Amino acid sequence: MPDILSVILRALSFILLFQAAGVAIYIALFRRRLDRSQGAVRRIGQAAALAGVVLVAGHYALEAARLAGDMSGVWDPTLQEMVWHSPSRAALLCRLLGLLLIAVGLQVGSNRSTIVAVGGAVLATGAFTLMGHTSVNVHRAALATLLLLHLLIVAFWFGALIPLYLASLRETPARASDLVERFTAVATWLVPVILLAGVAMAALLLPNLAALRQPYGRLLIAKVIGFALLMGLAAANRWRLGPALAQRTTGSERRFRRSLAAEYVLIAAILTITAIMTSFFSPKA
Numbered sequence: 001m002p003d004i005l006s007v008i009l010r011a012l013s014f015i016l017l018f019q020a021a022g023v024a025i026y027i028a029l030f031r032r033r034l035d036r037s038q039g040a041v042r043r044i045g046q047a048a049a050l051a052g053v054v055l056v057a058g059h060y061a062l063e064a065a066r067l068a069g070d071m072s073g074v075w076d077p078t079l080q081e082m083v084w085h086s087p088s089r090a091a092l093l094c095r096l097l098g099l100l101l102i103a104v105g106l107q108v109g110s111n112r113s114t115i116v117a118v119g120g121a122v123l124a125t126g127a128f129t130l131m132g133h134t135s136v137n138v139h140r141a142a143l144a145t146l147l148l149l150h151l152l153i154v155a156f157w158f159g160a161l162i163p164l165y166l167a168s169l170r171e172t173p174a175r176a177s178d179l180v181e182r183f184t185a186v187a188t189w190l191v192p193v194i195l196l197a198g199v200a201m202a203a204l205l206l207p208n209l210a211a212l213r214q215p216y217g218r219l220l221i222a223k224v225i226g227f228a229l230l231m232g233l234a235a236a237n238r239w240r241l242g243p244a245l246a247q248r249t250t251g252s253e254r255r256f257r258r259s260l261a262a263e264y265v266l267i268a269a270i271l272t273i274t275a276i277m278t279s280f281f282s283p284k285a
């Protein structure tokens with residue numbers, strides 16, 4: 001029971017954390033081009049950050065229950081103290097501080113507050129390097145760098161989907177297609193780095209190719225398949241839906257929004273697969 005609840009909270013906290021961090025990055029990159037959607041985007045980022053605080057804290061509280069094997073562990077001071085003296089504490093504090101900085105930084109639109117929000121995004125994603133398989137490997141420094149790169153680009157991509165959806169609803173058609181064009185221009189270069197960094201991390205973490213047949217390896221392959229599907233959607237946006245949006249072809253906005261929603265669901269599914277993979281399985285098993 002604690003295991004299942006813990007992995008559900010972990011997957012949901014991933015979604016909220018990357019949503020909040022991604023909005024901070026989106027606002028930093030595109031704030032001057034946002035007119036009618038900026039307020040709503042900020043509020044979504046803040047809501048995701050604050051809900052993320054609750055789920056991150058809830059997931060941390062369940063660590064002791066996982067050690068005990070039942071929910072009574074949550075109230076066991078000895079087990080809670082053991083968790084407090086583990087790397088979970090540093091990761092928890094970084095995540096909470098990062099999310100709070102995002103919530104505060106998204107309150108107003110000044111340069112300084114945008115820097116605070118982006119600092120929060122780096123801190124919240126950087127927390128992933130403090131625990132987990134990458135932090136106990138001999139290649140820790142290389143893995144931490146690759147993981148941070150992997151995660152910041154995931155945040156940039158995932159966090160932009162709802163803001164782009166809102167832009168297509170609220171901004172003028174010219175402004176919305178300009179935003180999509182600019183986002184796509186940056187994403188085209190950055191998104192493949194998610195795969196490159198992921199494969200490099202897998203090469204450092206897995207003992208051999210046969211490990212790909214173990215549960216951890218199979219879930220990694222599921223991530224790669226999910227990523228390939230996402231690349232298909234992204235290519236359609238770049239070559240078909242983006243230009244149709246710019247030319248204001250009938251129905252193009254609706255098709256574009258449907259494609260954004262599909263990307264959102266797929267990335268959320270990959271985040272859930274990652275939460276299962278890193279909670280229950282080891283690359284060395």
Ligand code: HEM
Nearest residue numbers: 128132133134154195198199201202223224227270274278
């Ligand atoms: C949009 C696609 C992807 C998303 C949203 C995503 C998300 C994540 C997240 C959130 C983590 C941190 C997990 C943690 O430390 O708890 C992670 C780690 C990782 N990702 Fe990805 N990822 C994606 C694509 C890929 C791809 C294509 C690969 C290729 C093999 C990959 C390989 C890895 C590896 C090896 C780790 C380290 C896991 C560990 O610590 O055991 N990821 N990813």
